[in-house]
Amino acid sequence: MSSNAYLDVNLNDTDWxxxxxxxQTNTSFGWDSNGIRGYVxxxxxxxxxxxxxKGADVGLWSGGPTAEKDKSNTNILxxxxxxxxSRAWTPVCDCYKxxxxxxxxxxxxxxxxxxxxxxxxxxxxxxxxxRTYPEGTIWMTGHSVGGAxxxxxxxxxxxxxxxxxxxxxxxxxxxxxLPHNYQELPIWHFGHTADPIFTGDCVGFTSSCWxxxxxxxxxxxxxxxxxxxxxxxxxxxxxxxxxxxxxxxxKILMNPEDFPLPDCVVEEGCxxxxxxxxxxxxxxxxxxxxxxxxxxxxTKLSGG
Numbered sequence: 422m423s424s425n426a427y428l429d430v431n432l433n434d435t436d437w438x439x440x441x442x443x444x445q446t447n448t449s450f451g452w453d454s455n456g457i458r459g460y461v462x463x464x465x466x467x468x469x470x471x472x473x474x475k476g477a478d479v480g481l482w483s484g485g486p487t488a489e490k491d492k493s494n495t496n497i498l499x500x501x502x503x504x505x506x507s508r509a510w511t512p513v514c515d516c517y518k519x520x521x522x523x524x525x526x527x528x529x530x531x532x533x534x535x536x537x538x539x540x541x542x543x544x545x546x547x548x549x550x551x552r553t554y555p556e557g558t559i560w561m562t563g564h565s566v567g568g569a570x571x572x573x574x575x576x577x578x579x580x581x582x583x584x585x586x587x588x589x590x591x592x593x594x595x596x597x598x599l600p601h602n603y604q605e606l607p608i609w610h611f612g613h614t615a616d617p618i619f620t621g622d623c624v625g626f627t628s629s630c631w632x633x634x635x636x637x638x639x640x641x642x643x644x645x646x647x648x649x650x651x652x653x654x655x656x657x658x659x660x661x662x663x664x665x666x667x668x669x670x671x672k673i674l675m676n677p678e679d680f681p682l683p684d685c686v687v688e689e690g691c692x693x694x695x696x697x698x699x700x701x702x703x704x705x706x707x708x709x710x711x712x713x714x715x716x717x718x719x720t721k722l723s724g725g
Contacts, residue, residue, distance in 0.1 A: 422440065422444075422460070422462050422471055422473040422562055423473055423562050423563050423564040423567070423568065423584075423585050423666055424436070424438055424564065424666045424667060424670060425437055425438055425440075425460060425473065426458070426459040426460055426473040426474060426475040426476075426563060426564070426567060427475050427476065427564075427666070429452055430446060430449065430460070431452075436667070438670070440462065443464060443465070444462050444463070444464060445462065445463055445464075445465070446460055446461075446462060447460075447461040447462060447463040447467065447470060448460070448461045449461075450546055451475075451542075455486050455487050455489070455490060456487060456490050456539065456542065457474065457475070457487075457539045457542045457543060457546075457570070458474075458475040458487065459472065459473050459474040459475045459546075459563070459567065460472075460473050461473075461550055463557075467554055467557055468556070468557055468558065469557065469558050469560075470550060470554060470557050470558070470559050470560070471559075471560045471561070471562055472546060472547060472550060472559065472560070472561050472562070472571070472574075473562050473563055473567070473571075474543060474546075474561070474562075474563035474567035474568070474570050474571050475487075475563070475567045476491075476563060476564045476565030476566045476567035476568065476666075477491040477492070477495060477565055477566050477567075478491050490539075491566065492634060492635060493513045494538055494539045494540075494566070495566050495588075495635055495636075495637070496513045496634075496635065496636045497513055497514060497529075497532055497533055497538065498533065498539075498540070498566070498569065498590075498592075498593045498639075499566075499569075499588045499589065499592065499593065499636065499637050499638060499639040500513075500636035500637075500638045500639075501524065501592075501636075501638045501693075502516055502517050502524035502529070503515070503516050503517060503524070503529070503532070504634075504636035510634075510636070514528070514529075514532045515528070516528035516529050516532060526596065529596050530596050530597060530598070533593060533596055533597055534597060539566075539570055540570060540573055540574075540593075540597070543570045543571070543573070543574050544574060544577065547559065547561070547574050547578060547580075559580055560580065560581045560582065560583065561574050561575045561580060561581070561582040561583075562582065562583050562584065562585075563584055563585070563587075564584070564585045564586055564587075564666040564669075565585075565586055565587060565588070565618065565664065565666075566587070566588070568584030568585055568586065568587035568610070569584070569587040569588055569590045569593070571584055572584055572587060572590045572594075572608055572610070572643060572644065573590060573593060573594060573597065573599065575606065575607075575608050575644075576594055576599040576600055576603055576606060576608065576643060577597075577599055579600070579606060580607070581607040581608075582606075582607070582608045582609070582644070583609050583611070584608075584609070584610045584611065585610075585611050585612065585666055585669055586611070586612040586613075586616050586618065586619045586664055586666065586669060587610055587612070587619065587642070588618050588619070588621070588637050588639055589621050589639035589640045589641045589642050589691075589693065590610075590639070590642055590643055591603075591639070591641040591642055591643050591691075591693065592639040592641065592693045593639070594643050603643035603644055604643075604644070604645075604687045606643070606644060608643060608644030608645065609644060609645050609647055609685050610642050610643075610644055610645065610646050610647065611647045611648075611669070612646075612647075612648060612649075612669075613648065613649040613650070613651040613657070613663070613669070613673065614648065614649070614650050614651055614652040614653070614657075614659075615651045615652050615657035615658060615659050615660060615663040616659075616663045616664045617629075617630075617659050617660075617661060617664070618630070618637055618661070618664050619664070620640075620659075621637075621639065621640025621641070622659065623635075623637045623661065624637060624638055629661040630661075638693070639693050640691060640692075640693055641688060641691035641692065641693050642688050642691075644687075645685040645686060645687055646685065646686055646687070646688045647682070647683050647684070647685040647686075648683055649673060649680055649683055650683075651663075651673075651680075655679070655680075
């Protein structure tokens with residue numbers, strides 16, 4: 422479902438995954454515009470529905486109909502301060518104050534939740550599905566930025582969410598003042614250690630993200646992390662191409678003997694900032710390569 426969210430079903434794309442007879446495409450959203458897109462999948466009687474949100478258009482390294490808005494939304498959600506990386510970058514909002522290391526948090530909160538941005542759009546999509554099927558059980562899913570948006574909606578309404586290879590969503594969650602007990606919410610993030618976006622290592626001027634204008638500075642995740650250590654256990658090398666959802670499906674999920682499902686644990690000991698934050702402003706410095714070397718530690722939940 423997360424992979425299919427990238428595809429226009431009307432084009433009969435050969436990359437579309439058959440979900441089987443138990444699932445149908447209930448409706449789609451956004452395909453007539455250049456913003457948030459995806460599908461609502463449902464079982465036969467619409468008692469179970471899954472909202473799947475598309476990630477950044479055709480990955481981070483090429484363009485597409487939604488590329489411009491994808492990039493601006495990504496830089497608002499996952500950068501320290503509106504992608505104000507250096508004087509060479511054009512910020513996506515004006516929350517930057519005084520010098521390179523001060524950012525106004527109330528400004529960021531307002532910007533993230535503005536009506537033309539993807540988070541607000543995603544909330545409206547969920548509300549409409551819930552209004553149409555008030556007795557139905559609704560889940561959220563998505564890959565990359567789409568998965569992060571799904572997670573934020575899941576936190577907002579306390580609904581079950583499964584994501585794949587999302588950038589750190591805790592930073593945006595804190596700025597939106599979403600529930601701080603996210604460790605107890607039914608939210609699961611699947612990914613692997615060869616994906617630098619998932620691990621928070623696609624930062625710095627030598628990274629692919631930097632090269633194409635994506636300020637992917639967030640690292641920490643909410644919910645529970647379900648991580649395949651493909652670098653240590655399978656000999657994979659960190660590579661931006663490993664971020665593709667098709668790699669997760671065909672190289673990992675379709676090979677359960679080599680890649681058994683990992684334990685899902687709460688991420689501990691992770692920090693998005695090397696410096697403390699204040700209430701009204703964020704005194705911060707963009708993370709660079711030396712900070713990206715920090716590895717998270719995890720604590721198992723009781724009962725797995």
